[in-house]
Amino acid sequence: KAGVTQTPRYLIKTRGQQVTLSCSPISGHRSVSWYQQTPGQGLQFLFEYFSETQRNKGNFPGRFSGRQFSNSRSEMNVSTLELGDSALYLCASSSGTEGVGEQYFGPGTRLTVT
């Protein structure tokens, strides 16, 4: 079974720009969650999508948004980038049938904002 894939793996953007990250879950998984990892804050939950609906949301500003498509692939968008958005963004999939289950993580997208 193919694992979770994320594209792109690395990204450099300038303050004020926007960025879209993509995540393809394990086949059959309907839940996709997004996390931000920074050295000071650790892994922080951004949001979770299940069957194209946002089921849970973390404490991030509205500049962070996401969506999920009918094939369970998910995208995350960050608008008006700030320096503090530089981080590793991980997505994870799970079957999702009993809430947030065991997470299968992708390799991450390393975003650098200059």
Add this chain to the structure above:
Amino acid sequence: ILNVEQSPQSLHVQEGDSTNFTCSFPSSNFYALHWYRWETAKSPEALFVMTLNGDEKKKGRISATLNTKEGYSYLYIKGSQPEDSATYLCAYISGNTGKLIFGQGTTLQVKP
């Protein structure tokens, strides 16, 4: 704000030593606790998902226990090996929110 705390922050042991870490979480509205291992340059990998008070789970030399009434979980590694070197993360899910709240992790370094 729900706090999940892990201790110690880091640990250096010799090959063959047994070790354990602690994860503390709010005891109210418990839904589940996850343990993950995160090796450098890799993705976090699930070790255990625990839901019941008194749960004990084992995978090879690694085991975990859960006490939901007092809000803690222990992760044990028996006979540590260099390949066990990683950051071990616990994550708590509240029945209220359904969100995974991660601790800061315990970084284990096993010296040969």
